[in-house]
Amino acid sequence: xxxxxxxxGSGNLHSAQKAFERAAQDHTLAADIKVTADPDEVRAAxxxxxxxxxxxxxxxxxxxxxxxxxxxxxxAVKTRGRPFxxxxxxxxxxxxxxxxxxxxxxLGWIGGDVVEIKPKDPExxxxxxxxxxxxxxxNHALLADIPETLHAYFVHSYHxxxxxxxxxxxxxxYGDAVTAFVARDTIAGTQFHPExxxxxxxxxxxxxxxxxx
Amino acid sequence: xxxxxxxxxxxxxxxxxxxxVQFVDLIDAGDPVQSAMxxxxxxxxxxxxxxxxxxxxxRGTLMDVVRRTAEACFMPLTVGGGVRTIEDIRNLLLAGAxxxxxxxxxxxxxDFVNRAAEKFGNQCIVVAIDAKKVSQDGEAxxxxxxxxxxxxxxxxxxxxxxxxxxARGAGELLLTSMxxxxxxVGYDLALTRAIADAVSVPVIASGGxxxxxxxxxxxxxxxxxxxxxxxxFHFGHHTIREAKTALQTAGLxxxxx
Numbered sequence: 001x002x003x004x005x006x007x008x009g010s011g012n013l014h015s016a017q018k019a020f021e022r023a024a025q026d027h028t029l030a031a032d033i034k035v036t037a038d039p040d041e042v043r044a045a046x047x048x049x050x051x052x053x054x055x056x057x058x059x060x061x062x063x064x065x066x067x068x069x070x071x072x073x074x075x076a077v078k079t080r081g082r083p084f085x086x087x088x089x090x091x092x093x094x095x096x097x098x099x100x101x102x103x104x105x106x107l108g109w110i111g112g113d114v115v116e117i118k119p120k121d122p123e124x125x126x127x128x129x130x131x132x133x134x135x136x137x138x139n140h141a142l143l144a145d146i147p148e149t150l151h152a153y154f155v156h157s158y159h160x161x162x163x164x165x166x167x168x169x170x171x172x173x174y175g176d177a178v179t180a181f182v183a184r185d186t187i188a189g190t191q192f193h194p195e196x197x198x199x200x201x202x203x204x205x206x207x208x209x210x211x212x213x
Numbered sequence: 214x215x216x217x218x219x220x221x222x223x224x225x226x227x228x229x230x231x232x233x234v235q236f237v238d239l240i241d242a243g244d245p246v247q248s249a250m251x252x253x254x255x256x257x258x259x260x261x262x263x264x265x266x267x268x269x270x271x272r273g274t275l276m277d278v279v280r281r282t283a284e285a286c287f288m289p290l291t292v293g294g295g296v297r298t299i300e301d302i303r304n305l306l307l308a309g310a311x312x313x314x315x316x317x318x319x320x321x322x323x324d325f326v327n328r329a330a331e332k333f334g335n336q337c338i339v340v341a342i343d344a345k346k347v348s349q350d351g352e353a354x355x356x357x358x359x360x361x362x363x364x365x366x367x368x369x370x371x372x373x374x375x376x377x378x379x380a381r382g383a384g385e386l387l388l389t390s391m392x393x394x395x396x397x398v399g400y401d402l403a404l405t406r407a408i409a410d411a412v413s414v415p416v417i418a419s420g421g422x423x424x425x426x427x428x429x430x431x432x433x434x435x436x437x438x439x440x441x442x443x444x445x446f447h448f449g450h451h452t453i454r455e456a457k458t459a460l461q462t463a464g465l466x467x468x469x470x
Contacts, residue, residue, distance in 0.1 A: 012306060014308070018285075022287065053306075053334060053337065054334035055334055125413060125414055127384050130215050130216060131258055132214065151470050153289060174215055196287060198470065200470070201287055
């Protein structure tokens with residue numbers, strides 16, 4: 001079972017890889033976790049992870065800059081239905097558009113725009129940084145057996161506002177409901193960082209490695 | 214609801230923890246990775262390494278520490294100390310740091326904050342502010358930025374500086390009162406509140422923690438989003454859990470996962 005973590009010059013791939021290896025080990029799942037910038041490896045992978053740290057436009061440019069990568073991801077996920085997990089900006093890239101600093105085009109796999117979080121309460125700091133709980137809107141395999149009392153680690157100033165409410169799986173409360181988890185078909189995305197979310201994070205990663213949508 | 218964060222900070226020199234760390238079940242108290250794992254298991258919300266290695270040649274040991282910590286601890290890690298170039302930041306992030314704290318380099322070249330934030334995103338750029346009260350009794354409170362461990366004044370007003378580096382892209386401020394650092398008499402709450410109220414980003418209070426009540430005050434009265442402490446945890450005076458219980462008892466939201 002090959003899991004490809006896509007290397008496109010964004011994010012802390014080393015710790016993401018280690019978290020996936022730990023989750024597999026803790027849950028005795030046979031998993032071959034590989035960080036790769038090779039579209040052929042992504043095409044051949046059983047599961048695909050797109051991490052991302054930084055600004056939307058920068059990350060999109062980074063992804064565009066890897067020849068054939070978006071085509072390989074699209075073929076594996078959209079055509080062949082491989083399970084896909086986007087993390088933080090990697091999740092935001094699923095949207096139609098990102099509106100951070102400049103307007104840029106996303107993958108368009110989950111309809112909607114990535115917009116600034118604007119809490120009504122001026123006391124609330126931006127970035128939304130730290131540990132917060134998830135409010136489940138519907139069940140999802142990746143959140144199976146994860147108690148709602150557990151916390152996830154967030155660090156972001158923008159979030160994905162979905163067009164189709166059915167794509168929204170969980171929110172987190174930060175003044176208003178902020179998008180925390182989206183999913184559609186074999187595609188899932190977390191605004192928080194499972195690789196930095198201790199118990200909740202490792203449980204979610206294990207669920208992803210087991211997921212057979 | 215977003216929880217307030219409790220952040221233990223480890224001073225690391227040439228790859229080893231200095232100031233000592235005492236844990237009941239810790240095999241090697243001088244190994245930062247062992248300490249990090251103990252704090253991870255204890256429920257720390259984040260971890261901070263401050264590198265005080267004097268020579269640049271020994272920086273490699275820090276990278277190794279960061280790498281090994283990121284392999285074992287699945288929680289956010291901030292690393293600071295001697296960060297001067299974009300390359301320094303890149304190396305720390307690649308090794309496994311989630312946030313990098315910049316101090317002196319930001320004071321002397323503020324554009325460095327812009328460049329760092331543009332390159333890596335605001336969320337991973339922490340600006341560390343060492344401030345000292347310069348107003349006399351009877352005057353309105355005024356704090357200045359100091360460098361070199363609080364020895365060198367810069368003439369820069371701390372509140373103006375905090376606003377400026379935030380506008381330039383700092384995603385968080387790590388605020389240390391040089392008057393209080395090491396005193397155990399509590400954070401400089403007036404300073405913490407003045408900075409926290411002046412900026413839109415989270416502020417981490419640091420410098421002066423001696424009791425758990427000081428942490429409560431840092432959040433409640435200082436308006437900080439997180440509290441950082443070193444010796445109170447390292448010497449086994451209090452556990453992370455005790456700190457969180459104190460915060461919770463005071464009605465502040467904490468994570469007890």
